[in-house]
Amino acid sequence: MMVDMTDTATAAAALAGVAGLLADRTRATVCLALMDGRAWTAAELAGAAGVARSTATEHLNLLVAGGLLIEVRQGRHRYVRLSDDAAELVERLSAAAPPGSPPPVRSLTTAHRQRALAAARTCYDHLAGTLGVAVTDAMTARGLLSWDRGLSLTGDGEHWFTALVGAWPPATRRPLVRSCLDWTERRPHLGGATGAALCAHAVEAGWVVRSRRSRALRVTDAGRAALREQLGLELPPAG
């Protein structure tokens, strides 16, 4: 009986603990934002929730420790995404909210597959999302990128790049090419100075247009044509 008491006590504590992670407006806002399936930085989430960066840090620590969020540090950024378990929990709890009508809680069939904004976006200053990965794959397939001993441009790649962009990226301490993990695709895409220059060229040449309110990009018809010509890359029509 003493054993039973202890067990139910710890079970209650565990239950209250998990529920407590979502029992705060700020943390709930963070999890709801992450329901889009993407990985966000701490500062982005702080902005979305309307709190100071330091406050966001504390909340993220709790959510990560509780297993609801999965984090990956990349450079000076802390990326965080919703775990699959957490996504389901958030969905069920939202559905159980009695207020009923007011918020037509966005129910995403297993949220982590939601790709609305994930199709094409910028990652800092280079192409990311399905577009970024597709471009990187196409460059690899054409022998423009080499993955031996880390990512690098091949000779063909250097020729292709200068022919396309015109100028070589200025010599700085920033590496020319860098492999950057994409957190919706879970695969690497092209970063570094070359990636940044390529992205800038895509914008200037009208291949893509930036969204005013997010990192999302929209591929134009001209962009689709250019990518087909340059890289043999076939993108599906606008969606």
Place this chain on the structure above:
Amino acid sequence: MMVDMTDTATAAAALAGVAGLLADRTRATVCLALMDGRAWTAAELAGAAGVARSTATEHLNLLVAGGLLIEVRQGRHRYVRLSDDAAELVERLSAAAPPGSPPPVRSLTTAHRQRALAAARTCYDHLAGTLGVAVTDAMTARGLLSWDRGLSLTGDGEHWFTALVGAWPPATRRPLVRSCLDWTERRPHLGGATGAALCAHAVEAGWVVRSRRSRALRVTDAGRAALREQLGLELPPAG
């Protein structure tokens, strides 16, 4: 965009609100106790959670208002049971608790069907649970109880009762028979002075034995035989 902000804000508040209901140790203990599928009184839950009755009242108010608990007032008692939605939520949240090994969280396939202790028990001072309902049904089938104009004993019922128990219940203001809703069976069983006397007889005659730590009853072999003889009631063997 302002609309969108507002929506996600209310959605976050709703999510945090539901989670907050389970984010307290006492409320979590209450819900875990209710996972046995039975309806408990406020005082029982206060005892189970180790808090004052007044505190339990406040928690029950919150849980009922949030739709997690369903309450029914009966006389001076406040019965409360877990809603089906809440049972599922509790189960999922418990499963998501990271501690992992310590508590082997009792996962009951859709908890509200759990009948472990529900088979036979007392309700205040009369028989309840499947046993109470079965006895009531058998008495009705034999013409001992009438449901016209409220529940009452028939002439045959009065004869049967005096022959069995020997003495008629003392004349008090307490009604002789009363229909009492059973919250595991969701059907009425026999209460009132007659029900109490019948229960007392069942205990004295050794038909059932009381549990020391709960309201549970165990039907003896002798009790099974007596019920078969008296009411033609066939109970399944001991479980």
Place this chain on the structure above:
DNA sequence: CCGACGGTTCGGCGCCGGCCGAACCGTCGC
């Protein structure tokens, strides 16, 4: 009528948790 008892209300207390700003650290890109 009465006493017993389950439940509720209310005032008050103490603690914990969310928030911020300031200082600090590490990485980035020049």
Place this chain on the structure above:
DNA sequence: GCGACGGTTCGGCCGGCGCCGAACCGTCGG
């Protein structure tokens, strides 16, 4: 080397929430 920037740590403030006990209400049963 430097400045810019994302993130973290720390101290401190504040509000809210969970708790209790005492008083009270309604029902029950004699």
